[in-house]
Amino acid sequence: MKTLLILLLLSSSAFADEWHTEDTYRESAFQVLNIIDWGQTRYIAQHPESFHEVESAWLIGKYPDEKRVDIFMAETAVLHGLISYYLPSKYRSAFQYVTIGMKLNNAIGNVSIGIRVSF
Numbered sequence: 442m443k444t445l446l447i448l449l450l451l452s453s454s455a456f457a458d459e460w461h462t463e464d465t466y467r468e469s470a471f472q473v474l475n476i477i478d479w480g481q482t483r484y485i486a487q488h489p490e491s492f493h494e495v496e497s498a499w500l501i502g503k504y505p506d507e508k509r510v511d512i513f514m515a516e517t518a519v520l521h522g523l524i525s526y527y528l529p530s531k532y533r534s535a536f537q538y539v540t541i542g543m544k545l546n547n548a549i550g551n552v553s554i555g556i557r558v559s560f
Contacts, residue, residue: 457527467537468525472518474544479514480558481551486510487559496547 485492486507493503501513521540525533 458530460526461530464525464530464533464537467534467541468522471521471525471537471541471544474541474548475514475518475521477548477558478544478551479510480560481548481556482510482514483507484557484559492554492556 482494482497482501482505485494486505486509489504494501494505497513501509505513525537528536
């Protein structure tokens with residue numbers, strides 16, 4: 442992730458263009474869903490006897506501890522904002538809509554199997 446961040450920052454002037462109010466709305470929606478996912482993933486970490494991580498297991502492990510969850514989700518929040526900002530506007534909305542859909546799908550799926558939000 443750090444390599445991606447460095448590459449984005451080095452090439453920022455080549456890609457970034459005007460940020461619109463709609464971009465802010467979409468980014469806000471993603472960040473709200475990310476906070477919900479964060480709390481749900483913390484709940485998973487607090488209840489390893491009942492649940493395990495699926496979607497992000499390849500990054501944080503099947504049974505992450507709360508500290509790892511906190512670090513990963515904070516990184517996700519920052520990186521998503523940076524990527525959204527530096528993407529050309531013609532790609533930005535697609536990126537934001539796709540990632541919002543993924544977060545929403547995960548949150549709904551988690552709720553359906555009894556995963557709560559816990560901070």
